[in-house]
Amino acid sequence: MEVPQDIGFEIFSWLPAKSICKFKSTCNTFSKFSEETLFRKKQTQNLFGRDDTCLFIQSDEVSQRYIPKRIELYSLPKHQESSGAPNNVLSFLSKNTTSVIASSNGLVLCHNINDPLKVFICNPITKSWSFIPIPESLQINNNFANAKLMLHCSLDDYKVYFLFENTMEWNPTYTCSVYHGKEGVWKTMERCFLPGGRDMKFDMPVFYNGALHFISNSGEYYERPSPFYKPYIMSYNLENGISTMFRLPREAIRDCHRPCNNMGIFNWGKASNSNGSICLVKIRKSTFTVWYLRDYESCSWEKVFKMRVRAMGLKEKDLDVTSFTVVNGNLLVFATNERVYSCGLDDKRFMVIEEICQHNCGFNPHFISYLDTYRSCGINAKTMPC
Amino acid sequence: MASSSSNLISLKTSDGTVFKVERALAKTMKTVQAIIEEADANIYMIPIHNVFSHHMDMIIDYYKLSVAGKSKEFSVEKLDNDELKDFLLAVHYLNMEDLFEVLTQAVADRLEKKSVGYVRKYFGIENDFTPEEYAAIRKKNDWAFKGDDIEPEEDEEKQEE
Numbered sequence: 001m002e003v004p005q006d007i008g009f010e011i012f013s014w015l016p017a018k019s020i021c022k023f024k025s026t027c028n029t030f031s032k033f034s035e036e037t038l039f040r041k042k043q044t045q046n047l048f049g050r051d052d053t054c055l056f057i058q059s060d061e062v063s064q065r066y067i068p069k070r071i072e073l074y075s076l077p078k079h080q081e082s083s084g085a086p087n088n089v090l091s092f093l094s095k096n097t098t099s100v101i102a103s104s105n106g107l108v109l110c111h112n113i114n115d116p117l118k119v120f121i122c123n124p125i126t127k128s129w130s131f132i133p134i135p136e137s138l139q140i141n142n143n144f145a146n147a148k149l150m151l152h153c154s155l156d157d158y159k160v161y162f163l164f165e166n167t168m169e170w171n172p173t174y175t176c177s178v179y180h181g182k183e184g185v186w187k188t189m190e191r192c193f194l195p196g197g198r199d200m201k202f203d204m205p206v207f208y209n210g211a212l213h214f215i216s217n218s219g220e221y222y223e224r225p226s227p228f229y230k231p232y233i234m235s236y237n238l239e240n241g242i243s244t245m246f247r248l249p250r251e252a253i254r255d256c257h258r259p260c261n262n263m264g265i266f267n268w269g270k271a272s273n274s275n276g277s278i279c280l281v282k283i284r285k286s287t288f289t290v291w292y293l294r295d296y297e298s299c300s301w302e303k304v305f306k307m308r309v310r311a312m313g314l315k316e317k318d319l320d321v322t323s324f325t326v327v328n329g330n331l332l333v334f335a336t337n338e339r340v341y342s343c344g345l346d347d348k349r350f351m352v353i354e355e356i357c358q359h360n361c362g363f364n365p366h367f368i369s370y371l372d373t374y375r376s377c378g379i380n381a382k383t384m385p386c
Numbered sequence: 387m388a389s390s391s392s393n394l395i396s397l398k399t400s401d402g403t404v405f406k407v408e409r410a411l412a413k414t415m416k417t418v419q420a421i422i423e424e425a426d427a428n429i430y431m432i433p434i435h436n437v438f439s440h441h442m443d444m445i446i447d448y449y450k451l452s453v454a455g456k457s458k459e460f461s462v463e464k465l466d467n468d469e470l471k472d473f474l475l476a477v478h479y480l481n482m483e484d485l486f487e488v489l490t491q492a493v494a495d496r497l498e499k500k501s502v503g504y505v506r507k508y509f510g511i512e513n514d515f516t517p518e519e520y521a522a523i524r525k526k527n528d529w530a531f532k533g534d535d536i537e538p539e540e541d542e543e544k545q546e547e
Contacts, residue, residue: 023497
């Protein structure tokens, strides 16, 4: 029995962009759906909040200066390549010394490594990009080369957060300026972010509960009774600008002054339902341990996962785990020198190990998850020359 | 006189079965609701074309689950792709917004990894491109056909001949 065209429109608006592009070849009418603004809006909305299906893998920024820059995009397990982005767009970004910083609901935040003022939002599917206009006043007062950038998308708007270090202080503080994509305006927060005595790992921000959270580095910089003696999490409330310290689980920090310690925080579970939270992943002596923050107010953690890398049945003999992340709040993704693997953390795929790819991104690859949508890049959007 | 005294509406499916459903459920069917409102006399039985009794069973299941706040538990896993399509068309005819959205999503999930040929058959559409147009659109979207798990295209083998 034939299916009416308007139903086809609705059905297609639930597909990831790659599948929509594939099905353009079915017939004339279907090939034109994705050109309509209403369709793009619907598809963007329908896919908002869904799990990311792909992973950008790139070398860290330090290595990027010496080895040819390469941005690779791979599918996560289960999504087996019905999601993706056009290769020519990825090549274009790779050739132009671009670094992918963050991605959300199909938008990708990038900047040019050699020209830090060139910060832009792009959508590889629609091949459009929008450069963020940096006001002169911000350029003069701040060092853009060292700015820390973060992206947050809501259903109808996106915000890019810029943290600039105020180096005059003994313990550095950070001024936060926010670019609002929809209106194209900048707003600077009244209160600075006060991370305390330790350096923060700004490359793994966690948006949760209306605040940005960062984990500090480890290492022997302080003695008791300094409050910064042990590593900690510092949150920055995006409404009132108040910085709050969170302690880490005791087990995670008791041996943190020794080397070979690596910790990261990530979103846990789904923000949409009440199971959303923050998780802490630690790798030490080739063993992964994961805790999640069971109660935010009282800062109580619960351990949910512990596994030795050797027990995972990986192909290589040399099991030196370099970098890791948690994707979609339920999937641990990590890299050895050669390959990238995933390990399930939720009930459905608990401890299920899968190989994502072999990578060429050197010592410390950087992961950013992605979902292919037709989301608009907002005002100032232009077509990418590729 | 309006049928406000009765809380049950009688719906007769294409295969002749009569379902007595709650007024609240009938309200979720905009097509049925329109029929009720248009009728100035007490309407005795509303025929619902294109809807079979097995569709009504599932509609009632969905309704019961959503009233209990458990609409996420509703599953169409046991239906094959064609059964799912028929159900979708029935729900579309009845104009039931929420259930329609659930079903379009379910169909999208089924079709995601299928071939272009399969999708044409499923929608009952013809390839109305000229050979040049088809070649151009295929080339432009070639990246979308790359992937281990994607069903291979039957017509591609034919085109190579």
